[in-house]
């Protein structure tokens with residue numbers, strides 16, 4: 655398994671899947687990653703509906719505003735939220751905000767686990783909620799929040815651009831940026847690493863200069879001979 659940051663950076667939203675079987679061993683690992691996600695007060699107010707029957711996958715794909723490509727994925731996982739449970743403990747904030755955050759945390763865990771196992775995922779947020787409820791007999795008080803299409807990628811799309819850190823990070827106050835956070839924080843390790851890198855560059859340049867001059871001298875001597 656690679657470094658977690660590499661996995662996070664490499665993961666892509668897969669559009670097309672190969673019509674290939676995905677084992678329960680893999681599906682259960684992905685679900686397990688979801689179940690271990692953080693949740694408000696550890697409420698775990700989610701349920702995961704796994705769909706492996708192709709007929710039901712077709713119906714879900716249709717309900718997902720005709721994103722038919724997902725019907726080829728080995729499995730679809732519908733992440734369902736139980737907002738009432740969070741409302742009981744945390745009121746409106748629990749119902750409206752924590753519930754969504756809980757499911758999103760479970761979702762992301764599953765995407766990363768799937769990627770680490772060599773599979774691809776597609777996050778499906780666009781679907782008709784009532785249709786999905788009807789297909790899967792989901793009770794009124796439960797909300798399907800998102801669907802994961804899980805399978806073997808047909809192709810990996812190129813990485814879409816992501817904002818650099820400098821664009822998305824503020825310090826202490828809205829819009830307040832630091833020119834050099836490492837310097838501001840006196841992060842000795844980063845500062846020393848930069849100095850070492852600079853020294854390496856200078857050394858490489860000057861040693862190249864010595865080699866080039868020596869070669870030139872040898873050539874001049876040879877020409878005179």
Ligand SMILES: Cc1cc2nc3c(=O)[nH]c(=O)nc-3n(C[C@H](O)[C@H](O)[C@H](O)COP(=O)(O)O)c2cc1C
Nearest residue numbers: 665666667668669721776777778779780781813814
């Ligand atoms: C809330 C949400 C809803 C999304 N809905 C869909 C969707 O319905 N269909 C789809 O193909 N991708 C959907 N995506 C995936 C995004 O399009 C994708 O993550 C984005 O383009 C960035 O690409 P990346 O995931 O490869 O970095 C959704 C993502 C999120 C977070």
